[in-house]
Amino acid sequence: MRLEVRLYATLRQAAPASPDGVVPLDIPDGATVAEVLGLVKIDPADVRMIMVNGVAAELGRTLMDGDRLGLFPPLGGG
Amino acid sequence: MFYRVNMATLAVSKDDGAQYQGLGGRALSSRIVSAEVDPQAHPLGASNKLVFVTGLLSGTGAPNAGRMSLGAKSPLTGTIKESNVGGAMGNKLGRLGIRGIIVEDLPAKDTAYVLKVSAAGLVVEEMPELKGLDIYDTVAKLQQKYGEKVAIGCIGTAGENKMASACVGFTDMEGAPTRQAGRGGLGAVMGSKSVKAIIADDAGTQMVPFADEAAFRAGTKKLANALLTHPVTSQGLPTYGTDVLVNILSEAGGLPTRNFSSGRFEGANNIGGETLNATAKERGGKTGHACSPGCIIRCSNIYKDKKGEVLTGGLEYESCWSLGADIGVDNLDDIAVMNRLCDDIGVDTIEMGVTLGVAMEGGVASFGDGKAAIELIKEVGKATPLGRILGGGAELTGKTYGVRRVPTVKGQAIPAYDPRAVKGVGVTYATTTMGADHTAGYSVTANILSVGGKVDPLKPEGQVDLSRNLQIATAFLDSTGLCLFVAFAVLDIPEALDGIVEMCNARFGWNKTAGDYLEMGKQVLRDERAFNAGAGIGAGDDDLPEFFRKEPLPPHNTVFDIPKKDLDTVFNF
Numbered sequence: 001m002r003l004e005v006r007l008y009a010t011l012r013q014a015a016p017a018s019p020d021g022v023v024p025l026d027i028p029d030g031a032t033v034a035e036v037l038g039l040v041k042i043d044p045a046d047v048r049m050i051m052v053n054g055v056a057a058e059l060g061r062t063l064m065d066g067d068r069l070g071l072f073p074p075l076g077g078g
Numbered sequence: 079m080f081y082r083v084n085m086a087t088l089a090v091s092k093d094d095g096a097q098y099q100g101l102g103g104r105a106l107s108s109r110i111v112s113a114e115v116d117p118q119a120h121p122l123g124a125s126n127k128l129v130f131v132t133g134l135l136s137g138t139g140a141p142n143a144g145r146m147s148l149g150a151k152s153p154l155t156g157t158i159k160e161s162n163v164g165g166a167m168g169n170k171l172g173r174l175g176i177r178g179i180i181v182e183d184l185p186a187k188d189t190a191y192v193l194k195v196s197a198a199g200l201v202v203e204e205m206p207e208l209k210g211l212d213i214y215d216t217v218a219k220l221q222q223k224y225g226e227k228v229a230i231g232c233i234g235t236a237g238e239n240k241m242a243s244a245c246v247g248f249t250d251m252e253g254a255p256t257r258q259a260g261r262g263g264l265g266a267v268m269g270s271k272s273v274k275a276i277i278a279d280d281a282g283t284q285m286v287p288f289a290d291e292a293a294f295r296a297g298t299k300k301l302a303n304a305l306l307t308h309p310v311t312s313q314g315l316p317t318y319g320t321d322v323l324v325n326i327l328s329e330a331g332g333l334p335t336r337n338f339s340s341g342r343f344e345g346a347n348n349i350g351g352e353t354l355n356a357t358a359k360e361r362g363g364k365t366g367h368a369c370s371p372g373c374i375i376r377c378s379n380i381y382k383d384k385k386g387e388v389l390t391g392g393l394e395y396e397s398c399w400s401l402g403a404d405i406g407v408d409n410l411d412d413i414a415v416m417n418r419l420c421d422d423i424g425v426d427t428i429e430m431g432v433t434l435g436v437a438m439e440g441g442v443a444s445f446g447d448g449k450a451a452i453e454l455i456k457e458v459g460k461a462t463p464l465g466r467i468l469g470g471g472a473e474l475t476g477k478t479y480g481v482r483r484v485p486t487v488k489g490q491a492i493p494a495y496d497p498r499a500v501k502g503v504g505v506t507y508a509t510t511t512m513g514a515d516h517t518a519g520y521s522v523t524a525n526i527l528s529v530g531g532k533v534d535p536l537k538p539e540g541q542v543d544l545s546r547n548l549q550i551a552t553a554f555l556d557s558t559g560l561c562l563f564v565a566f567a568v569l570d571i572p573e574a575l576d577g578i579v580e581m582c583n584a585r586f587g588w589n590k591t592a593g594d595y596l597e598m599g600k601q602v603l604r605d606e607r608a609f610n611a612g613a614g615i616g617a618g619d620d621d622l623p624e625f626f627r628k629e630p631l632p633p634h635n636t637v638f639d640i641p642k643k644d645l646d647t648v649f650n651f
């Protein structure tokens with residue numbers, strides 16, 4: 001199934017070919033966020049915020065076809 | 079030491095402010111305003127006072143202690159106002175031993191005065207040649223006369239014209255006026271008193287005294303360690319600045335887009351911190367810039383145009399959002415031009431951007447038309463009738479053009495987090511004494527950023543408690559002179575708060591606990607609410623505009639659904 005991974009800030013270093021951080025990815029059915037991190041070679045320890053379709057999610061979350069997965073390191077502002 | 083300046087007589091007096099002992103920053107400015115200003119006073123009249131105060135830690139060299147507070151009754155909201163600003167001045171006033179400068183009454187003459195404070199005292203000088211100048215030119219003229227090392231705070235033409243969104247611009251450590259006491263129209267209060275500028279020269283001053291210097295240094299170390307360890311304050315903010323929030327909020331569906339009609343902006347990446355950082359690298363600008371002495375977070379930046387000329391600085395998330403996503407503009411260069419214009423004319427960028435969004439909804443220009451937006455801001459600088467309407471803020475503009483979706487609370491524009499998708503900050507907007515203000519209780523931390531715990535941003539549960547606790551803690555932090563961004567470390571690393579408590583105690587020889595300091599925060603809120611009640615602004619005004627409860631916000635299609643009766647419990651302490 002098809003997933004749209006969106007990498008932000010320093011996590012974009014994992015996908016140098018996509019400067020805007022958008023990485024379309026084919027993944028096995030039933031893959032979790034943690035498994036996708038393995039596929040894109042990102043250490044889960046570097047990830048602070050996970051959003052699936054804009055809603056906060058955890059590493060064990062099972063993904064669905066067409067999901068949009070946003071990944072962020074620790075960040076803040078104001 | 080306190081100075082009082084009477085603008086009617088131009089008399090300056092000095093006292094030790096015995097009635098204000100133990101207070102600093104917001105606690106001090108709000109106490110002075112609530113004790114000395116009639117809540118019914120006209121904000122631009124003789125009875126309003128404009129106060130400049132330092133925090134408990136100002137001038138000590140403590141990490142990130144370079145902020146100061148301005149206070150008055152606000153012409154934008156009619157409430158009490160504390161406007162917090164970075165730049166070079168807070169530290170200099172602290173070193174000069176100044177806790178407050180209270181500017182009273184109205185001048186007999188329509189001219190431009192400069193208040194200059196140094197180790198020799200405070201003098202009022204008349205400089206009519208500054209009248210009609212915008213902020214960058216004013217700063218250049220003052221630096222010619224007083225040298226490059228002084229810190230300057232001044233108003234532009236918006237302040238002189240007493241526009242309700244006028245800010246006061248302050249110089250940063252390089253002497254550029256990139257930092258603003260932005261919110262609530264305090265520039266108009268300054269303009270009403272014909273005070274064009276305030277200047278601080280700390281030449282010849284000594285280090286401020288400490289009751290217990292060793293204990294102070296130990297506290298300093300704790301806070302510094304926390305700031306250098308926490309990933310947000312040590313990596314995220316210096317690398318990307320606050321603008322990194324654009325992509326985060328857009329991804330989370332809480333980035334107000336095209337006048338709060340959507341929570342996600344397709345052009346977000348073009349205006350976010352990642353692009354800002356790449357642009358700075360490419361053009362020789364700078365991220366990781368410190369706006370004030372002692373700042374070790376360094377969230378600020380210097381932005382250059384395509385030709386490599388410095389265009390603006392301190393380009394913040396709020397401004398990139400308000401002058402970007404909120405008006406449908408996805409071009410960072412256009413945003414930088416607008417930011418520079420706002421900083422120069424002297425208007426708050428949040429109020430200006432939201433006002434433009436409302437104006438666009440009213441048909442004054444099209445969403446996404448950055449060039450038209452630039453021209454509209456120039457109208458404000460020229461003080462044309464249209465410019466005066468826009469300079470009066472979002473609410474005035476909404477009324478003028480018959481717009482129904484006007485995102486304001488108590489007359490002040492709602493900042494860069496849609497309260498339907500970040501409900502905790504919605505509670506803060508609705509209830510803070512300041513009119514819509516995200517910094518008063520920044521629930522975005524636990525709602526979105528996974529800092530200081532987690533509270534689901536889309537659900538009503540837990541938001542009132544979150545906002546209450548943050549509003550109390552913030553009222554204290556704003557009283558220290560510390561930059562609010564230390565809160566990211568404070569919320570996750572207990573030693574950071576220990577360090578702050580130890581520094582405040584060691585500075586003055588106090589023996590207070592964290593609980594005592596939080597009580598100071600509560601007292602600030604009580605003082606402010608009492609003032610507002612006297613001004614006729616009470617619990618009935620603590621809510622969001624109707625459309626947030628009725629119009630679902632894409633992509634999550636949620637509304638703000640925290641019952642009003644729950645909002646009314648925020649100040650139950």
Ligand code: SF4
Pocket residue numbers: 142144164165367368369370373374375376377378561562563
């Ligand atoms: S963290 Fe940012 S806003 Fe705070 S003092 Fe430093 S540069 Fe200024």
